[in-house]
Amino acid sequence: MDKENRTAGELLQEKLCINRRNIGLTATDGEEAAAQAFCEPYKQFLDACKTEREAVTYIVARAQAAGYKPFDPKEVYLPGDRVYYNNRGKAVILSTIGTRPMSDGVRIMASHIDSPRLDLKPNPLYEDSQLALFKTHYYGGIKKYQWGAIPLALHGVIVKKNGETITCAIGEAEDDPVFTVTDLLPHLAQEQMKRTLAEGLKGEELNVLVGCRPFKDDKVSEKVKLNIIRLLNEKYGIVEEDFLSAELTAVPQFKARDVGLDRSMVGSYGHDDRVCAYTSLMAELEAENPAYTTVTVFTDKEETGSDGNTGLNSNYLKYFIKDLAGMHGLSGREVLSKSTCLSADVNAAYDPTFGDTLEKRNCAYLNQGVVVTQYTGARGKSGTSQASAEFMAEIRNLLDDAKVVWQTGELGKVDLGGGGTVAMYIAALNVDVVDVGVPVLSMHAPFEVVSKQDVYQTYRAFQAYIAAK
Numbered sequence: 001m002d003k004e005n006r007t008a009g010e011l012l013q014e015k016l017c018i019n020r021r022n023i024g025l026t027a028t029d030g031e032e033a034a035a036q037a038f039c040e041p042y043k044q045f046l047d048a049c050k051t052e053r054e055a056v057t058y059i060v061a062r063a064q065a066a067g068y069k070p071f072d073p074k075e076v077y078l079p080g081d082r083v084y085y086n087n088r089g090k091a092v093i094l095s096t097i098g099t100r101p102m103s104d105g106v107r108i109m110a111s112h113i114d115s116p117r118l119d120l121k122p123n124p125l126y127e128d129s130q131l132a133l134f135k136t137h138y139y140g141g142i143k144k145y146q147w148g149a150i151p152l153a154l155h156g157v158i159v160k161k162n163g164e165t166i167t168c169a170i171g172e173a174e175d176d177p178v179f180t181v182t183d184l185l186p187h188l189a190q191e192q193m194k195r196t197l198a199e200g201l202k203g204e205e206l207n208v209l210v211g212c213r214p215f216k217d218d219k220v221s222e223k224v225k226l227n228i229i230r231l232l233n234e235k236y237g238i239v240e241e242d243f244l245s246a247e248l249t250a251v252p253q254f255k256a257r258d259v260g261l262d263r264s265m266v267g268s269y270g271h272d273d274r275v276c277a278y279t280s281l282m283a284e285l286e287a288e289n290p291a292y293t294t295v296t297v298f299t300d301k302e303e304t305g306s307d308g309n310t311g312l313n314s315n316y317l318k319y320f321i322k323d324l325a326g327m328h329g330l331s332g333r334e335v336l337s338k339s340t341c342l343s344a345d346v347n348a349a350y351d352p353t354f355g356d357t358l359e360k361r362n363c364a365y366l367n368q369g370v371v372v373t374q375y376t377g378a379r380g381k382s383g384t385s386q387a388s389a390e391f392m393a394e395i396r397n398l399l400d401d402a403k404v405v406w407q408t409g410e411l412g413k414v415d416l417g418g419g420g421t422v423a424m425y426i427a428a429l430n431v432d433v434v435d436v437g438v439p440v441l442s443m444h445a446p447f448e449v450v451s452k453q454d455v456y457q458t459y460r461a462f463q464a465y466i467a468a469k
Helices: 008-016 029-048 052-065 223-236 240-245 271-286 316-326 332-336 352-357 389-401 423-427 452-467
Strands: 082-087 091-096 106-112 117-128 131-139 152-159 165-170 208-211 246-252 257-259 265-268 293-299 340-344 370-373 406-408 432-437 448-451
Touching: 029 052, 029 265, 029 271, 029 452, 052 082, 052 091, 052 152, 052 271, 052 293, 082 316, 091 271, 091 316, 106 271, 106 316, 106 452, 117 208, 117 223, 117 240, 131 223, 131 246, 152 240, 208 223, 240 246, 265 452, 271 293, 271 340, 271 432, 271 448, 271 452, 293 316, 316 332, 340 389, 340 423, 340 452, 370 389, 370 452, 389 432, 389 452, 423 432, 432 452, 448 452
Parallel strands: 106 293, 106 340, 340 432, 370 406
Antiparallel strands: 082 091, 091 293, 117 131, 117 246, 131 208, 152 165, 152 246, 257 265, 265 448, 370 432
């Protein structure tokens, strides 16, 4: 409708009221095509990076191809120089030196590259009733019942006693075997069905089936187990004791796929939080001459509280910025206090099937753009940092000026919701920070769903953030 034909009330409503709309109502054919094209390599990234180690390998390779060099704290870097810091193969920082002085602060983007999964226990392989299985300990917040009766792949590293590192990914090639956690048939599940949903499958029942063929020798015990370790020895040269110095994990085997007849969505394992990792990575790689120095972080251990020396509750980011500052005669404190951060993490999208868990006026929706989350935390905002009104205003203007489609969101109703991100650990460094990311359906499930347009708008948001003068 032409502006001249609108009523006074319609014009006033447009001027004064929030009007968030589905991107599909306003996107041009070119914008739709751009979102579709952006998500094709994103799907390849998801398939290639099912663990944090694989994500670091991918990110470092892309960074090296784009001219990034290993960070040396003894060097002095000039505007346009690009460096990376690889923290133990499980977290990585990329940085492009900006034209503005370091005393103006840096622009931080921080995502995490770990996702919920089933980790093998240190002594995982056992035989019971002529079946060979792996014992697991689930990693991160999962609904345990979702991990039964689906195809799984085995990823990770094994460090042998002689120091040799073996990398494995079994189940991804078309002719590879896959693995699974078995479940009980309905005919015999009367007692199981009386359990609470949380205990439909218990933690100690998440046992991964790996074989049933025995080694042909009547004089040995546990013939099926022996046959499995024999096969592993032939393929990788390992013995059972090598599991003690291994990081092996079972992850969903299926590939990232388009979802919906309109192909408007992507379904995959690991959108949380590799969707923010990929979008911030692409923005970082394209930032050749930024005004502010960029510090793009891909961290580990977020799903278990960010502890450990590769999680952001450690000091590796603080030390990295301290080293950057020292090159310019500054303290880390001086640089951090002038810095800002987008904590790049996902939020829950409204699901009408479970609509009573979210407050509709203050939650995120699929296909309405990147989500800005002022605070997360649990009941009473515990375990969170809250972005200031001033920083929220800065991000509003930034996104609006760049014509990025965005929305705000909370993580569930007040007395139901809550969740954590890395934002509070970066805020503890005296940095202004806010959560920015993609809305997700079925978060933490083996198969999560995102909108392609939301992915693309998140990428554009990161572009705008590091392009700001």
